[in-house]
Amino acid sequence: MKTIKLIKHNTNIQFLKFKKATLTMSITICFFSIFSLFLNGLNFGIDFKGGTLIEVSSENSINISNVRSVLSSLNLGDVQIQNFGSEKNILVRIEASSSGNNSSALSKITNQLILFGKIQRTEVVGPKISSELIQKGILAIISAVGLMLFYIWIRFEWQFSLGAVLALIHDVIITIGIFSFFQIEFNLSIIAALLTIIGYSMNDTVVVYDRIRENLRKYKKQDLYDLINISINQTLSRTVLTSFTTLLALFSLYIFGGQVIKGFTLAMIIGVFIGTYSSTFIASQLLHILGVKRDWSKNNDK
């Protein structure tokens, strides 16, 4: 049986040739991401902002302006109403009011919304929880990155560890930047997606680094520039294949998995692209810039 090969054997792309271009591009995008973060902020979901979320579904399409006029009589403050998946579903978001108890207001709101269709779900997050969730989310990302830094440092050398972690930070900043720029809702599941991206991107980077380390032992005289290039090319087929199957699964989830996890899946899809790019173009080039200890043989030859 003839098998498909996405990447031909003996492919030899001079990845490090694009070093300046890709690094400049990445730094620029990171800069824009941070800029957008300061300018636009993130479109926090109620997990992080506190407030009320209600999903209503009906047999027929729901007229949003009718819903708005009915709810405005309740004096709820900032109310956001939008379609969710189809015209038959709406999502009502009410920002946390500083004064009132959100939980007790909920039944008043649902009593009105029930006129438009079935209440599918309700969520109320108090301000105490939302600020805690932000802290926990940041703590989770920092500790994941920190633990990886440590693990790679133990298994490899500090240059690898630093390069990999810089690439990770790059991935996280750009993903958050995209969420900020397009004002896609940023909620708890996005934090989960970010952590998975961190894991995925690191996984990719480790495979490349592992090959670099192996080649460092094998070709002691080889120039580091060529050696990194060879290593990326040798692992390229695997990088592309794994990203492809992961994306197959993710797109299936995005298309068929329902509205509720769309945001999560979108973050993951973005992350897989960025993660694959960063392990090929950023992590290994950082290694070239940082330089590595060449004499690995001493650990190996007993």
Add this chain to the structure above:
Amino acid sequence: MIYFSNSKKIFLLIICFIGLFLAFPNFSKVNIPFFPNQTINLGLDLRGGSYLLLEVETDSIKNDRSQSLLEDIRSTFRKNKIKYSGLKTNQNGIQVFIRDEDQISEARKLIQESNVSSSNLFSSNINKEFSINNNNNLFILELNENSLKEKYRSAVSQSIEIIRRRIDGLGVTEPSIQRQGNNRILLEVPGMDDPQRLKDLLGQTAKLNFRMVDTSISINEAKQTRIPSRSEILSDANGFEYLVMKKVLVSGERLVDAQASFDQATNAPIVNFRFDSLGGKYFAKATSENVGKPFAIILDNEVISAPVIRTPILGGSGQIEGGFTVEEANNLSILLRAGALPAPLEILEEKTIGPGLGKDSIDSGTSAAIIGLICVLIFIILSYGRFGFYANFALILNIIFIVGILSLLQATLTLPGIAGIVLTIGMAVDANVIIFERIRDEINNEKKPISAVESGYSKSFGTILDANITTLIASLVLFFLGTGPVKGFAVTLSIGIITSVFTAFVITRLLIAMWILKKRPEELSL
């Protein structure tokens, strides 16, 4: 690496069967004897239900302690004729000013005597209830941090017990009530799609007591002149005010039973209650002494009703009429049976998912998983031919393992959890991809098939381990810091990583080894 002893083969076969065995109930509707019947535990987002995160208001416990300390000191000082002024509660306890300087040392002695010490099983140091700061005439009593913590802890345990009893009164199945952190309680009630009903039950501490109405002066007179120190003004649900004695005749702790029912004459919903023997005695005595006078039934400082005592109530049981609806009468009876909460509960977070949405999520999650799986399977066959077939076998086995382990651990599957499985489908082939690419390299280095497979496996082991440990680190961080659905995602992802390494590295290796050692092909089409 490709030589397996027979005992090892049998061992691996047994592991595979155990996986199938554990996963089986999830795919079959019929119960087969000797097979496990544990299926995956569905999370609230998949089966519908209500989720409440509650916090025990510890400040109220602290205030209660300060208040009762204040009453203690007041009565001790009065009994011993100590002249004092400015007795009041402050942020962390109470303070008092001794007017007569000669009485300072006596006052100090009395205060020290009323300082109860508590010790517990878990700490050897004895905690005094409060610390005493004395500056000339001024005494500041500060409640001890540790002894307060002890009180908070027991208040949370007590609250959990009472919440359980209240929820049980609703007749719902499998509610889960867990302590979270120091003073929080997580409540999950599957199948409950009316959170208001839950909140009505939990929103009240339900401290019930019976007290006399003060009829010595009218309420208007009291408001205009002075409210007698033995009484206070309380109102009912309609805002109607009563002047009620502070002294409690009988409190709700003495109740042994409460049932919602209908009044035989008027057919209005009522609550019948029964006291224990001591409570019955108190109630009989109080009602005998006060025939013709009104008394008040008070729940959480709100008057439910204030009937006039017509005849002494000697049997230890009675009824409350409060113009209830049937549901209100029902709720009150549940509250009274369950007992009072030690402190009010604050609702920090609430989520309710309708059963329809949960079912939709399961359906769409499952179809996404199946479609994703088929795409990946086809792609792998196209990429690796026969080897791809082995990898696919391992991938399907991997999913069965995940389902089996989730059932065994009775872990909760959430919608993000399904996403985790789908993601695992995409990522699980990675280990095989790494190995197969290695074998290709070795073939290109002119190695013979058997030694190419051999060295392909041995060379990729380190890479696979490092790559998967990093992903595992991320998913463990998620597990420990995440809550609810996110935790569910971390669980499936972690299990998926471990099983995928096992199936990809061990099971496919066994299959390939068996094939290659039997056929001894001249070249590999890979």
